Amino acid sequence: MQALVTYESMYGNTAKIAQAIAEGLRANGFETDVAPIDEVEVDRVADHDLLVVGGPTHVHGMSRSSTRAVAAKDTKNTFEHPTVAPGLRTWLGELPGGGGMAAAAFDTRMQGSKLVTGSAAKGIGRQLRSRGYRLVDGESFLVSKDNWLEPGEVHRATTWARQLAHELTVPV
Numbered sequence: 001m002q003a004l005v006t007y008e009s010m011y012g013n014t015a016k017i018a019q020a021i022a023e024g025l026r027a028n029g030f031e032t033d034v035a036p037i038d039e040v041e042v043d044r045v046a047d048h049d050l051l052v053v054g055g056p057t058h059v060h061g062m063s064r065s066s067t068r069a070v071a072a073k074d075t076k077n078t079f080e081h082p083t084v085a086p087g088l089r090t091w092l093g094e095l096p097g098g099g100g101m102a103a104a105a106f107d108t109r110m111q112g113s114k115l116v117t118g119s120a121a122k123g124i125g126r127q128l129r130s131r132g133y134r135l136v137d138g139e140s141f142l143v144s145k146d147n148w149l150e151p152g153e154v155h156r157a158t159t160w161a162r163q164l165a166h167e168l169t170v171p172v
Contacts, residue, residue, distance in 0.1 A: 001029070001031070001049040001050065001165075001168070001169065002030070002031050002032075002033075002048040002049050002050070003022075003025045003030040003031070003032040003033070003048055003049065003050040003051075003052060003165075004032070004033050004034075004044065004045060004047075004048040004050070004051050004052070005018050005021050005025070005032060005033070005034040005035075005052040005054075006018070006034070006035055006036065006037050006040045006051075006053055006091075007036055007037065007053065007054040007055060007083075008036065008037050008054070008055040008056065008063060008068075008083040008087065008088045008091075009055075009056065009081070009082065009083055010056050010058075010063070010068060010071035010077065010079065010082045010083065011056070011071065011074075011077055011078075011079050011082070011143075011147045012078075012079035013056065013108045013141075013143050013147065013148070013149050014054050014055055014056050014107070014108045015036065015079070015081075016154055017054060017106060017108060017141045017149070017153065017154065017157045018034055018052075018054055018106075019034060020154045020155075020157035020158045020161070021034075021052055021054075021157050021158070021160070021161040022034035022161070023158050023161070024157065024158040024160065024161025024162040024164075024165065025050075025052075025161045025164070025165050027158070027161075027162055027165075028161075028162050028165030028169065029165070029169070030050065030165055033048070036081065036083055037053075037083060037086065037087075037091040038083055038084075038085065038086060040091075042091065042094045042095050042096060043096070045095060045096065045098075045101075046096065046101075049101070049102065049168075050101070050102045050103070050104070050164075050168060051098070051101060051102070051103040051104075051128070051133060052103070052104045052105075052106065052161075052164075053088070053092070053103065053104075053105055053106075053124050053128065054105065054106035054107055054108075054120075054121070054124070055088045055107055055108075055120045055124060056071075056107065056108045056109070056120060057107050057108065057109035057110075057117060057119055057120040057121075057140075058071075059118070060117070060118025060119075061118050061120055061122070061123045062087075062089055062120045062123045062124065063087060063088065063089075063120070064087070064089070065087060068082070068083065068085075068087060069084065072084050076147070077147075088120070088124065089127075092124065092127040092128070092131070093127070095128075096131075097131055097132040098128065098131050098132035098133030098134070099132055100132065100133070100134050101132075101133050101134065102133070102134050102136050102168055103125075103128045103133035103134065103135055103136065104135070104136055104137045104138060104139075104164055105120075105121040105122075105124035105125040105128060105135065105137075105138040105139075106121050106124075106138065106139045106140070106157075106160075107119055107120035107121040107139075107140050107141070108120075108140070108141050108142070108143050108149070109140050109141075109143065110142065110143060110144075110145065111142045111150065114140070119140055121138040121139065121140055122138070124138075125138045136164065136167070136168065137160075137164055137167075139157075139160050141153045141156065141157055
């Protein structure tokens with residue numbers, strides 16, 4: 001099976017999680033492409049059996065151009081390739097219809113109730129469903145208040161992807 005893992009990342013945390021997800025999918029036999037959304041033409045999505053989309057949670061949901069600009073200019077931000085444009089909202093809005101293709105959503109967010117922190121994965125999943133994709137899972141991976149992945153989150157992302165791949169390949 002072919003998978004595409006694509007993401008928006010401001011501080012590099014979501015990029016690390018995306019790489020771990022790709023590793024987990026590959027470990028279960030998926031041929032997996034992984035790239036930031038600004039390097040993925042939406043037409044490429046149709047060449048895959050599974051689409052996995054992720055982004056950081058900003059102000060309770062998916063980022064906006066203003067929150068991406070602030071993150072990109074943050075002097076504490078050492079990530080070399082922050083996604084400034086097109087942004088998840090725009091990229092998802094340009095996706096062709098999914099025709100029932102399997103999709104999963106993930107985000108990075110601070111620890112706490114989703115009522116308090118919000119979740120970009122929720123909005124990503126909603127957008128994918130509205131475009132005709134079959135949402136099979138969604139997950140959040142945690143970052144500290146200092147914008148570092150919490151211990152164990154990369155491993156948890158790999159494990160999540162392995163389970164996702166297993167569920168998609170086991171006959172019903």
